[in-house]
Amino acid sequence: MAELLIVGLGPGNAACMTGEALAALEKAEVICGYTGYLDQIAALIPGKETFFTPMKQELERCRHALMLAQSGRTAALVCSGDAGVYGMASPVLELLPDYEGVEVEIVAGVTAALSGAALLGAPLGHDFCVISLSDLLTPWEIIEKRLQSAAEGDFAIVLYNPSSRKRSGYLQRACDILLRTRSAETPCGVARNIGRPGQEKQLLTLGRLRDTETDMFTTVFIGSGTTRQIGGRLVTPRGYSV
Amino acid sequence: MAELLIVGLGPGNAACMTGEALAALEKAEVICGYTGYLDQIAALIPGKETFFTPMKQELERCRHALMLAQSGRTAALVCSGDAGVYGMASPVLELLPDYEGVEVEIVAGVTAALSGAALLGAPLGHDFCVISLSDLLTPWEIIEKRLQSAAEGDFAIVLYNPSSRKRSGYLQRACDILLRTRSAETPCGVARNIGRPGQEKQLLTLGRLRDTETDMFTTVFIGSGTTRQIGGRLVTPRGYSV
Numbered sequence: 173m174a175e176l177l178i179v180g181l182g183p184g185n186a187a188c189m190t191g192e193a194l195a196a197l198e199k200a201e202v203i204c205g206y207t208g209y210l211d212q213i214a215a216l217i218p219g220k221e222t223f224f225t226p227m228k229q230e231l232e233r234c235r236h237a238l239m240l241a242q243s244g245r246t247a248a249l250v251c252s253g254d255a256g257v258y259g260m261a262s263p264v265l266e267l268l269p270d271y272e273g274v275e276v277e278i279v280a281g282v283t284a285a286l287s288g289a290a291l292l293g294a295p296l297g298h299d300f301c302v303i304s305l306s307d308l309l310t311p312w313e314i315i316e317k318r319l320q321s322a323a324e325g326d327f328a329i330v331l332y333n334p335s336s337r338k339r340s341g342y343l344q345r346a347c348d349i350l351l352r353t354r355s356a357e358t359p360c361g362v363a364r365n366i367g368r369p370g371q372e373k374q375l376l377t378l379g380r381l382r383d384t385e386t387d388m389f390t391t392v393f394i395g396s397g398t399t400r401q402i403g404g405r406l407v408t409p410r411g412y413s414v
Numbered sequence: 415m416a417e418l419l420i421v422g423l424g425p426g427n428a429a430c431m432t433g434e435a436l437a438a439l440e441k442a443e444v445i446c447g448y449t450g451y452l453d454q455i456a457a458l459i460p461g462k463e464t465f466f467t468p469m470k471q472e473l474e475r476c477r478h479a480l481m482l483a484q485s486g487r488t489a490a491l492v493c494s495g496d497a498g499v500y501g502m503a504s505p506v507l508e509l510l511p512d513y514e515g516v517e518v519e520i521v522a523g524v525t526a527a528l529s530g531a532a533l534l535g536a537p538l539g540h541d542f543c544v545i546s547l548s549d550l551l552t553p554w555e556i557i558e559k560r561l562q563s564a565a566e567g568d569f570a571i572v573l574y575n576p577s578s579r580k581r582s583g584y585l586q587r588a589c590d591i592l593l594r595t596r597s598a599e600t601p602c603g604v605a606r607n608i609g610r611p612g613q614e615k616q617l618l619t620l621g622r623l624r625d626t627e628t629d630m631f632t633t634v635f636i637g638s639g640t641t642r643q644i645g646g647r648l649v650t651p652r653g654y655s656v
Contacts, residue, residue, distance in 0.1 A: 180528075182432060183522075187432065187434045188432050188433070188434055188522075189433060190424060190431060190432055191428065191429040191430070191431060191433075192429045194433075195429065230654060231654050231655075231656065254524075254528045255532070255536075256528060256531045256532055256537075256538050256539060257528070257531075257538050257542075258540070258652060259536075259539070261532070261535070261536035261539065262536035262539030262540075262650060262651055263539075263652060263656060265535055265536050265644055265645070265649045266644060266651060266654075266656040267656055268644070268645055269644065278532040278533075278535075278536070279532065280425075280430075280524045280528040280529045280531070280532040282432060282496075282522045282523065282524060282528075283528060286498060286499070286522040286524075286525060287522045289498045289499075289522070290496075290503070290521065290522040291520075293507055293520075294497075294503035294506075294507050295498075296498050296499050297499075297500065297501070297503065297504030297505075298504075298546075298552070299543070299544060299545045299560055300499075300543070300544055301541070301542070301543045301544075301569060302542055302543075303541045304540075304541060310540070310653055314568070317566075318541055318568070318569065320567070321563045321564065321566045321567025321569070322543075322563065324559075324563045324566070325559060325560040325563025325564060325567075326556070326559070326560070327543060327560065327563070327564075402507055402508060402511065403507070403511055405507050407504050407507045407508060408504060409504055409505070410500060410504050410551055411551030412473050412505050412508075412551060414473065414508040414509055
């Protein structure tokens with residue numbers, strides 16, 4: 173059978189992977205992914221053939237994994253966090269009609285919204301939105317519109333890709349949009365290198381977040397109208413009468 | 415040390431748990447949770463003391479777990495999916511200031527938005543919102559406002575608790591709100607009993623979803639303006655030029 177497994181690795185260490193994800197790596201004969209994740213799983217796949225490519229070669233990686241599967245080998249394509257959230261599951265499924273006979277299975281993982289939330293407290297205890305600030309593949313007007321709508325709906329908000337070397341100032345622009353309707357005192361949090369060496373967290377206000385430096389290893393959490401800071405943690409109540 | 419571990423079990427079988435979650439159950443001397451999850455983990459905790467309570471006794475369960483930890487025993491409070499998404503992490507952190515000396519650690523898990531998405535394809539490949547339709551703890555007007563904002567922002571939307579015996583018709587009301595701005599042909603999906611016996615999935619349009627029966631074991635996915643049905647799967651493109 174021609175099989176491709178798309179595997180979410182979780183936030184950054186083997187203990188955060190599911191049993192299903194570990195079993196998928198074991199089953200696969202060849203493992204594909206982004207070079208940045210190879211170290212994370214090298215110890216789990218001793219002796220396996222690998223095909224790792226740098227950033228911005230996502231489609232090439234997907235096509236190669238599909239081609240390997242079509243040639244009759246069981247392939248795995250690994251993603252950080254969850255394979256479905258800004259991951260490789262969606263481009264692979266878009267390409268799949270060109271690769272007859274390939275069966276795709278997607279193995280979910282813990283995305284940074286969940287692992288970062290656990291590190292900071294419980295900011296996602298009620299309704300929330302996940303928005304990427306990267307405009308590499310999305311026009312900035314759409315990102316801006318979504319930030320505006322998320323603010324109007326009083327959602328807790330998780331921001332992926334808050335900035336990079338080429339996109340400094342994006343988090344500031346996002347905060348400015350949210351500050352139109354949300355108080356500068358809104359509790360926020362920042363999680364960095366989740367589950368990896370150098371893991372960091374910080375609680376701060378939306379006003380302070382605006383002037384905070386972030387990078388591509390940072391996930392940002394912005395509280396809703398009910399989010400509070402309790403005992404050094406960020407908490408969005410579910411609504412129980414505590 | 416007085417320690418309480420709040421553990422997300424993932425969607426419903428041990429293979430979907432992380433290594434960290436398994437280790438937490440092993441470490442704990444006493445396990446607390448909702449009776450509905452006891453079967454799911456019984457085989458993993460042979461001989462352990464348990465404290466399981468029925469639904470609607472969430473705060474009692476949290477207080478008991480905190481009390482056990484304060485008495486010096488390592489306790490775990492288990493939640494289906496992720497502990498932070500509509501789970502017990504937030505009420506525990508709200509109660510924590512009353513339990514001096516208790517250290518809380520939160521172990522993230524795969525929430526139904528992620529496991530259901532993997533089952534259906536990749537509906538969360540771009541920005542998305544998670545909204546619960548339960549008005550047990552949230553006024554319906556807030557839910558309605560969030561649905562409206564999510565529609566305006568053209569988010570893919572995941573609905574938790576789409577209905578229950580006492581809340582039939584809620585999904586219909588939600589769809590009617592979305593249909594004001596989103597086409598009746600919008601691709602949608604339904605996942606039921608994810609990771610459990612009787613697992614089911616269905617792809618359908620927003621127009622059809624409106625008249626579909628769901629229950630409390632169902633998670634609903636509503637596509638954004640770019641979501642498509644490809645090869646029997648629900649896919650929201652990330653934006654690559656495929």
